[in-house]
Amino acid sequence: MAETTASQANLSVDFAVRKQRSLWADAWRRLISLNTARLGMVIVSALLLVAVLAPIVHHYNPKTDSSLRDRLKPPSREHILGTDNLGRDVVVRLVHGARYSVGVGIISVGIALIIGGLLGMVAGFVGGKTGNIIMRCMDILLAFPPMLLAIAIVAVRGPGLNNTMVAIGVVSIPFYARLARSTVLAVNATEYITAARCVGATNKQILFRHIFPNILSPIIVQSTLGLANAILSAAGLGFLGLGQQPPKPEWGAMLSDCYKFLAKGAWWVIIPPGVAIMLTVLGFNLLGDGLRDALDPRLGF
Amino acid sequence: MARYIIRRLISLIPTLLGVTVLVFLFIHLIPGDPAIVMLGEHAAVENVERIREQLGLNKPLFLNPDAVGQLFRGEVSIGEGFKGLFDSQYFLFLGRLLQGDLGKSVHEHTPIADLLKLKFPATVELSLLAMVFATGVGIPAGIISATRRNSVFDGVSMVGSLVGVSMPIFWLGLMFIYFFGVKLGWFPTYGRLPVDLSLKTVTGLYILDSILAGNPQALRLVLKHLVMPSIALGTIPMAIIARMTRSAVLEVLQEDYVRTAYAKGLRERAVILRHVLKNAFLPVITIIGLQVGGLLAGAIMTETVFSWPGVGKWVYDAILARDYPVVQVAVLVITLVVAVINLAVDISYVFLNPRIRFE
Helix, strand or coil: CHHHHHHHHHHHHHHHCCCCCCHHHHHHHHHHCCHHHHHHHHHHHHHHHHHHHHHHHCCCCCCCCCCHHHCCCCCCCCCCCCECCCCCEHHHHHHHHHHHHHHHHHHHHHHHHHHHHHHHHHHHHHCHHHHHHHHHHHHHHHHCCHHHHHHHHHHHHCCCHHHHHHHHHHHHHHHHHHHHHHHHHHHHCCHHHHHHHHCCCCHHHHHHHHHHHHHHHHHHHHHHHHHHHHHHHHHHHHHCCCCCCCCCCCHHHHHHHHHHHHHHCCHHHCHHHHHHHHHHHHHHHHHHHHHHHHHCHHHCC | CHHHHHHHHHHHHHHHHHHHHHHHHHHHHCCCCHHHHHHCCCCCHHHHHHHHHHHCCCCCCCCCHHHHHHHHCCCCCHHHHHHHHCCCHHHHHHHHHHCCCCCECCCCCCEHHHHHHHHHHHHHHHHHHHHHHHHHHHHHHHHHHHHCCCCHHHHHHHHHHHHHHHCCHHHHHHHHHHHHHHHCCCCCCCCCCCCCCCCCCCCCCHHHHHHHCCCHHHHHHHHHHHHHHHHHHHHHHHHHHHHHHHHHHHHHHCCHHHHHHHHCCCCHHHHHHHHHHHHHHHHHHHHHHHHHHHHHHHHHHHHHHCCCCCHHHHHHHHHHCCCHHHHHHHHHHHHHHHHHHHHHHHHHHHHHCCCCCCC
16 A cells, blocks of 8 residues: 555656756747748758858859850759859859858848847946937937948948948847847846845846846847848848849849849749748748747747 | 827937938948049049039038137137037038938939939839738738638738748849740830830829820820839738738737627628727738838839839939939938838827827
8 A cells, every 4th residue: 555655656756847848948849849930940951051061062263163155054954053144053153152141141140139239238227328328329220221221331331241241230230229128128127136136146247147048039039030131131232233242152143143134034043043042031031930939938839 | 189299290300310410421431532432533633622512521520620719719709600610511411401402413413302303203103002012912811811810821821921021022023024024025124114105294103194194005004014013012011011910800809899799790791891900900000101111122122123213223323323422312311201101100090099199
């Protein structure tokens, strides 16, 4: 009798004490259970893989790549997606172009995230006049349509990939600043912050040990969706001839180089780069939406 | 109500002043001497001087510190010293703007205001039609998706809207040109009208002009030219509006009063039209308002692809020609229009939702 009770007790302990899962492990589990997020992850991982492996597997020098005999050849066994107006293989350029899209996305979001996030955290934590001045400046930046401001900045600073990244980064700053500020304000009003203050934690400790980890999830979501936007904007600037300059194979610039040949029926120089941009942006959008659902259990997932 | 509108208008002033400061500083973001960059290295000295004079590049940036010195030394009267203090590039720029003087194009020597009057209606017409497409397709698609949740239609339209949001609009424009212009020959691929057709312009909006002229042939051609660019430009807003409408309607559908409406035997159409839509529209209108900024910025790409002679193409050409005063004015005007539209959206809330009291 006594034995049965003991084994029953063991059993119930087994049920009650499930293996502990951290918040992040929980979020990950929710994320991979979403079909759309999984699709997003597959697209994004494939893109990252291509971007990282491209120069290792195949060396590409855009300056020497041209073969005037093979100009605008339709897809064939030799060139799966045909060749462009300078006889360059579309697939090769597409694969190497992935590096630019990923690079632009990461760096411009990085700029916006670091500057905007810090400004927003300061505005939310310090508040008062400093916070007000910061947010008024952000309002002024927000008054411009972002793409228009980015175009204007690159137009005056001169075309090129660096200026593209800076421009897209700068116009995205206010979005991160607003988000960081509002989440800091919300977290700052919680009881555990008051408790930390009561036990004598310094401002620095409160900001970095207690507030920062708690504002991470909305910022991760915003950054993922921001990557999609940055890649789309960079392609737009490339298409206008303001982004990466030829002969480098940035996708937007590839479209800009070749769209004149569409009238001749050369669809293979236009469809692949556009599909590549769209899939990449779609991948980050799906992943971002998935992360939003996964990181915020309150949404009633 | 009036007090609320006035307060909102006043609150817009500091932001707009900030916008003018930033737009003014554009010229100084140019690496090197702006006048030489604009005219090219081989420009004649007198031309460079003329541009410097025109933009006031020889003056201090914001305030003239010399004037303070003169004032203190008693060399000038207080009034003159004060005036001298503001004798700077920015205040020259702002003063001219307030007088409606938008400056001159560097290369064309034409007043920018005249060019703007010529280009603006083309962009307005395109954007309006894009918006008609975006709301006309996006809102019904969102409503049907929400009411037939998890149906095939819902799946297709939500996947479609996700793809729409991820689509580079210039590429969509190119695809339209290829399939419907080059392959099928259904629509013209560039411009607002065939070159050989002349239309007396009164408003600059060709749809209106051709109706005023009583010319159905021209109207047909104008509409034909508008189809592809306006659908290309309207696709992203359409996708966003469809998603927003769906989620707004879904939220309202869960309300008790909707259940009550069904329970008292109202037909679905009546419930949706009279009870759900009225309440779901507020967030949808915000989103529609927010799309305008993106639409006007997107016009730069759409107009470039379709050679549409509007503000967007004008900005693009000005960038290529390094005609920065034109870029400055265009950015300023578009931002101003967006700010005013956003304000109008905010104010429309008070009319649409009597629960909101701003006083």
